[in-house]
Amino acid sequence: MKGSRLRAALTPYLLILPGGLWLAIFFVVPMIVMLSLSLQSGNIVDGFAFTWNWRNYLDGIANHHDQMIRSIGYGLAATVITIVVGFPVAYWIAFRGGRRKNMYLLLLLMPFLVSFVLRTISWQFFLADDGVLLGPLKRIGLLPEDFHILATGTAVVLGLAYNFLPFMVLPIYVALERIDPRILEAAADLYANRVQTFLRVVLPLSLPGVFAGVLMTFVPACSDYVNASILGGATNTMIGNVIQNQYLVTQDYPVAAALSFTLMAVLLIGIFAYARALGSEEVLEVTAR
Amino acid sequence: MNTLERAAAGPRKNATRRRRPGRRGAFFRGRLLHIWTWLVIAWLFLPIAVMILFGFNDTRGRYNQTWQGFTLRWYGELFAIDDLTVALVNSLLIALLTMLIAGVLGTLIGLALGRYRFRGSGLMKLVMFAAISCAEIIMGASLLSMFVTLAVPLGFWTIVISHVMFSVSFVAVTVRARVMVVDRSIEEAARDLGASSWETFRLVTFPMIFPGVLAGSLLAFALSIDDFVITNFVSGGTVTFPLWIYGATRVGIPPQVNVMGTLIFAVGVLIAVLNAFGGRRGGT
Numbered sequence: 060m061k062g063s064r065l066r067a068a069l070t071p072y073l074l075i076l077p078g079g080l081w082l083a084i085f086f087v088v089p090m091i092v093m094l095s096l097s098l099q100s101g102n103i104v105d106g107f108a109f110t111w112n113w114r115n116y117l118d119g120i121a122n123h124h125d126q127m128i129r130s131i132g133y134g135l136a137a138t139v140i141t142i143v144v145g146f147p148v149a150y151w152i153a154f155r156g157g158r159r160k161n162m163y164l165l166l167l168l169m170p171f172l173v174s175f176v177l178r179t180i181s182w183q184f185f186l187a188d189d190g191v192l193l194g195p196l197k198r199i200g201l202l203p204e205d206f207h208i209l210a211t212g213t214a215v216v217l218g219l220a221y222n223f224l225p226f227m228v229l230p231i232y233v234a235l236e237r238i239d240p241r242i243l244e245a246a247a248d249l250y251a252n253r254v255q256t257f258l259r260v261v262l263p264l265s266l267p268g269v270f271a272g273v274l275m276t277f278v279p280a281c282s283d284y285v286n287a288s289i290l291g292g293a294t295n296t297m298i299g300n301v302i303q304n305q306y307l308v309t310q311d312y313p314v315a316a317a318l319s320f321t322l323m324a325v326l327l328i329g330i331f332a333y334a335r336a337l338g339s340e341e342v343l344e345v346t347a348r
Numbered sequence: 349m350n351t352l353e354r355a356a357a358g359p360r361k362n363a364t365r366r367r368r369p370g371r372r373g374a375f376f377r378g379r380l381l382h383i384w385t386w387l388v389i390a391w392l393f394l395p396i397a398v399m400i401l402f403g404f405n406d407t408r409g410r411y412n413q414t415w416q417g418f419t420l421r422w423y424g425e426l427f428a429i430d431d432l433t434v435a436l437v438n439s440l441l442i443a444l445l446t447m448l449i450a451g452v453l454g455t456l457i458g459l460a461l462g463r464y465r466f467r468g469s470g471l472m473k474l475v476m477f478a479a480i481s482c483a484e485i486i487m488g489a490s491l492l493s494m495f496v497t498l499a500v501p502l503g504f505w506t507i508v509i510s511h512v513m514f515s516v517s518f519v520a521v522t523v524r525a526r527v528m529v530v531d532r533s534i535e536e537a538a539r540d541l542g543a544s545s546w547e548t549f550r551l552v553t554f555p556m557i558f559p560g561v562l563a564g565s566l567l568a569f570a571l572s573i574d575d576f577v578i579t580n581f582v583s584g585g586t587v588t589f590p591l592w593i594y595g596a597t598r599v600g601i602p603p604q605v606n607v608m609g610t611l612i613f614a615v616g617v618l619i620a621v622l623n624a625f626g627g628r629r630g631g632t
Contacts, residue, residue, distance in 0.1 A: 148381075174609065224392070
């Protein structure tokens with residue numbers, strides 16, 4: 060009896076052990092290694108040594124604050140667009156989708172069966188100066204000959220909003236779907252009109268979904284570099300492009316690690332500020348659902 | 349509105365009078381939102397349509413950005429570019445391995461979190477939450493930092509390791525959700541009927557949580573085959589499908605890429621549709 064009780068107490072630990080170790084070794088440890096690397100000095104040829112080299116951070120920020128600020132700007136813009144575009148969609152499917160709710164959700168997710176990179180490249184085809192969209196418009200004279208959208212910040216923001224839209228729609232949908240229709244009837248019975256019902260009942264109840272959606276769009280959008288490199292051209296690079304380049308081309312690992320941590324810190328500060336402003340205490344609950 | 353509430357809402361006439369003005373507004377607004385939803389869906393499908401279209405483009409040279417005529421040639425020459433085929437096979441192998449390993453590890457975690465209350469479960473959830481919400485570039489950069497520091501040779505296996513790392517939490521969350529809705533009294537009944545704990549798991553628990561395990565594993569497959577950012581950091585000389593496409597953007601995307609994308613999309617749609625019908629029959 061005692062043995063079986065011990066076994067029952069150990070079971071959960073045995074169950075999480077392999078996966079937990081995997082996450083510890085390949086998620087937690089690398090973060091610590093990167094933190095250490097960000098304080099080292101040296102180069103790829105002679106090797107690196109730990110020297111509490113804070114200059115990596117100072118140099119990284121001094122040389123790349125433009126890209127950092129641009130990343131946050133693009134990330135914010137893309138997040139706002141996904142809310143404006145996605146909220147009505149989530150609202151309509153949740154309240155009026157009826158029996159076809161799942162079909163609509165499937166339609167929203169289906170394009171994501173195609174590789175992220177390939178979809179972004181398709182936008183490149185579509186938006187190219189003489190491509191499928193701009194070519195004909197220019198030929199019939201609706202657009203000036205020198206109009207272009209590729210290699211502009213607009214193209215990058217559009218690409219980001221496109222790629223991360225479902226991460227906004229789905230959490231909002233889940234939050235709206237959970238609203239008990241009787242609450243809406245209660246609001247109507249208390250003489251609230253549709254606008255009042257929306258503003259004072261539906262919107263507050265959907266906020267946890269919006270919250271989760273912002274977390275799931277803002278973080279990947281700010282740290283993305285694929286959209287910027289495929290749609291943005293040389294002048295619209297984001298901090299992700301810098302980090303990628305420093306790691307894989309220049310191989311200046313300490314500065315690259317410092318930049319990665321700076322980006323992470325900025326994102327974390329943003330998330331906490333946002334959480335406080337919203338007064339939400341269920342950050343973990345909502346997103347880890 | 350159920351009968352009880354209708355009764356509570358007072359005389360029927362009153363209720364309809366109150367609802368009517370709102371109704372017409374709702375009809376109009378509902379219609380607008382309906383159109384909006386379809387416009388957004390069209391927007392989402394636009395690059396897919398472009399991709400499918402350019403798989404039929406009769407290109408001359410490597411330039412594939414303008415329409416030059418219809419051809420089926422690229423479907424015939426689908427595997428004509430050797431390293432593209434290798435990249436696709438790499439992606440499929442890595443995704444399969446990821447699906448299997450992350451499927452098993454994630455299922456175990458999901459079971460533990462969904463079924464047991466134990467000290468340390470909060471920490472486990474926190475790490476998983478961090479792994480799910482962490483920016484991919486940070487994960488890729490930190491993995492590369494570690495592999496470089498330890499002089500681990502980069503390639504196929506570092507990609508598999510990394511893919512399992514980022515998808516295991518998604519499997520765990522999916523399985524946990526399923527475990528939590530499973531009725532435990534059925535397991536107790538199995539025990540009462542003399543089943544050992546292993547038999548109970550194999551014959552009762554696992555079949556009941558299987559939809560969650562399958563959904564989680566398929567998610568791991570999808571995440572793995574589509575990943576670019578983390579793979580780009582830890583791939584070394586190994587090339588996967590997304591890496592090959594990205595590398596080809598500088599010199600021009602060959603039409604075969606669009607054909608492969610189209611075929612993958614078609615298979616995905618088929619699975620999704622079958623799954624939708626299967627799910628309906630299963631009554632979930």
